[in-house]
Amino acid sequence: MSSSQGQYLLVTIDGPSGAGKGTLSQLLAKALGASLLDSGALYRLVALSSLKRGIAADDVVSLSETARQLDVVFRPEEGTTMLEGEDVTQAIRAETVSMLASQVAALQPVRDALLERQRQFSKGQSLVADGRDMGTTVFPEADVKFFLTASSEARAQRRYKQLLERGEEVDLQQLIADIEDRDLRDRSRAVSPLRPAPDAIEIDSTNLTIPQVLELMLSHASNH
């Protein structure tokens, strides 16, 4: 497996919350023997870290400093994320952290602070990168770009089921409102808004199973 330009393949998957990016990027990375970048986890870590430190959501200087100094270790074999030596795998997925993550992600200095860290993931290895601006801002040179979507009802239902399985108490109506809120903020922000790259392959997963989406993605990736 290699790209037309080099030894390593670079695949990006962008799209709104609950479209299946995390699930598909894991499956695709495994199938391609590539590493994984969950860029959303970085914004979630900044949010969690700022909550722990009592930093206000509008304190741009402290937030970007937090982003720059983030002491994070991803352990892909175990599927865990460590922040300052503490296992925060579950903590960063809480709904409160999701909401704050999308607020801090709208701040240019926070995005700037995380940019180089993200680009490092593609050095010396094949990569599947999951996020909102992977194909537009972070890796515009990617070999294959996907924009994965689904209806907001389908995405909220999926998230609802996922949170219930994790034992988190959630209200479906509140969840739909939160997802729509987050979508709007991600799509309308001035910096790196959520939108498909001009050369992205758009996949609507509303009526597709996970294996069907994977098969589609693999058929595109295998051309490289």
Ligand SMILES: Nc1ncnc2c1ncn2[C@@H]1O[C@H](COP(=O)(O)OP(=O)(O)O)[C@@H](O)[C@H]1O
């Ligand atoms: N095509 C699909 N059909 C049904 N459920 C799906 C599909 N894709 C993903 N899911 C489920 O939806 C939930 C959210 O998926 P996830 O990969 O976390 O989305 P994202 O990373 O885009 O927010 C997960 O529980 C996942 O198993």
Ligand SMILES: Nc1ccn([C@@H]2O[C@H](COP(=O)(O)OP(=O)(O)O)[C@@H](O)[C@H]2O)c(=O)n1
């Ligand atoms: N590349 C990225 C990834 C995430 N984000 C932000 O971080 C938040 C959490 O991202 P995520 O991918 O973990 O969220 P879900 O799609 O899993 O809900 C999103 O709502 C975005 O606001 C971003 O701005 N840019």
